[in-house]
Amino acid sequence: MNAKPIKRVGFVGLGIMGSRMARNLARKGFEVTVWNRTRSRAESLQADGIKIASSPAALASQVDAFCTCVSDPPALREVALGKEGLLASSRSGQLFVDFSTVSPEFSRELEAAAARQGVDFVEAPVTGSKTGAEKGTLLLMVGAKPGALERAQPIFQAVGEKVVHCGPVGAGSQVKLAGNALISMMLEGLCEGMLLTQRAGVDPRKFLEVVQSSGFRSPYYEFKGPSILRREFETHFSIDLMFKDLSLFLDSAARHRIPTPSIAAVRETYQLARAQGKGAQDIAAVVTALEDLSGEKLH
Numbered sequence: 305m306n307a308k309p310i311k312r313v314g315f316v317g318l319g320i321m322g323s324r325m326a327r328n329l330a331r332k333g334f335e336v337t338v339w340n341r342t343r344s345r346a347e348s349l350q351a352d353g354i355k356i357a358s359s360p361a362a363l364a365s366q367v368d369a370f371c372t373c374v375s376d377p378p379a380l381r382e383v384a385l386g387k388e389g390l391l392a393s394s395r396s397g398q399l400f401v402d403f404s405t406v407s408p409e410f411s412r413e414l415e416a417a418a419a420r421q422g423v424d425f426v427e428a429p430v431t432g433s434k435t436g437a438e439k440g441t442l443l444l445m446v447g448a449k450p451g452a453l454e455r456a457q458p459i460f461q462a463v464g465e466k467v468v469h470c471g472p473v474g475a476g477s478q479v480k481l482a483g484n485a486l487i488s489m490m491l492e493g494l495c496e497g498m499l500l501t502q503r504a505g506v507d508p509r510k511f512l513e514v515v516q517s518s519g520f521r522s523p524y525y526e527f528k529g530p531s532i533l534r535r536e537f538e539t540h541f542s543i544d545l546m547f548k549d550l551s552l553f554l555d556s557a558a559r560h561r562i563p564t565p566s567i568a569a570v571r572e573t574y575q576l577a578r579a580q581g582k583g584a585q586d587i588a589a590v591v592t593a594l595e596d597l598s599g600e601k602l603h
């Protein structure tokens with residue numbers, strides 16, 4: 305396979321994460337071409353010297369490597385395998401890097417579809433949220449064959465600061481789903497603890513102070529705790545996307561016959577928030593769903 309150096313990079317999916325990652329690729333010297341379903345989001349990147357393609361297929365015909373960062377498996381299926389999708393006009397020797405969070409099975413399906421075109425595929429779901437994407441400090445959980453991983457390193461260095469090679473394609477998604485399941489439980493515990501503390505007549509700030517000064521502490525609580533108390537719910541990572549990730553985690557658990565009762569319960573909090581019309585809000589706003597259940601509002 306012809307593995308020439310990567311200069312021209314395509315990026316599909318310019319949401320909270322992808323728009324910032326594409327901009328960092330351009331700032332690090334790649335010639336970047338983008339496509340987004342909602343064109344206005346792509347237009348806002350033109351000031352950074354980024355070009356816009358008319359479809360994912362048109363984008364793939366203009367680049368050495370193409371990246372995706374879209375919501376979920378159906379979105380990725382459309383932009384990668386659809387009639388106007390990336391693989392419809394890809395050519396042998398290209399590299400495909402997917403940053404979306406999807407299922408391990410779908411990542412493996414994509415790797416096989418890419419291989420039929422002579423394209424190397426790397427799955428690289430990320431963590432670090434909006435701020436990490438903005439600063440180029442994401443952590444990437446990579447599933448890839450060693451040769452493909454090596455080729456993707458310059459792209460990784462432009463968007464992130466740490467790469468963990470988890471194993472073959474599928475392994476990165478598996479780790480990412482477990483990581484998001486973990487933070488959903490951490491957030492649930494924090495919200496439930498704050499509401500109970502307040503209902504019992506104790507200032508929830510004291511609870512947070514003790515959490516953050518003890519063995520319970522986490523940078524995650526530093527990120528989410530104060531914003532919950534200030535009721536700042538600007539979207540970094542949406543309730544809809546966390547619900548998607550917990551659903552993928554539970555599908556995987558069912559497939560492997562691993563009981564995961566805590567995550568099954570926590571997903572219902574996200575379902576409740578979605579039923580209340582809060583799907584586009586930040587995951588910190590799950591506290592408002594729990595407030596509605598309990599009649600206790602943090603103040």
Ligand SMILES: NC(=O)c1ccc[n+]([C@@H]2O[C@H](COP(=O)([O-])OP(=O)(O)OC[C@H]3O[C@@H](n4cnc5c(N)ncnc54)[C@H](OP(=O)(O)O)[C@@H]3O)[C@@H](O)[C@H]2O)c1
Nearest residue numbers: 317318319320321341342374375379404405430433540541
């Ligand atoms: N936000 C985070 O903190 C975070 C952290 C780690 C991983 N992730 C993962 O990264 C991915 C993107 O997350 P995000 O927060 O950037 O999401 P987002 O802001 O909601 O953006 C989603 C992107 O997917 C596109 N899309 C959705 N459905 C599509 C379809 N059917 N066809 C084509 N494009 C479609 C959207 O296009 P439009 O602009 O047209 O809607 C948009 O570009 C997700 O898999 C998420 O789980 C997110």
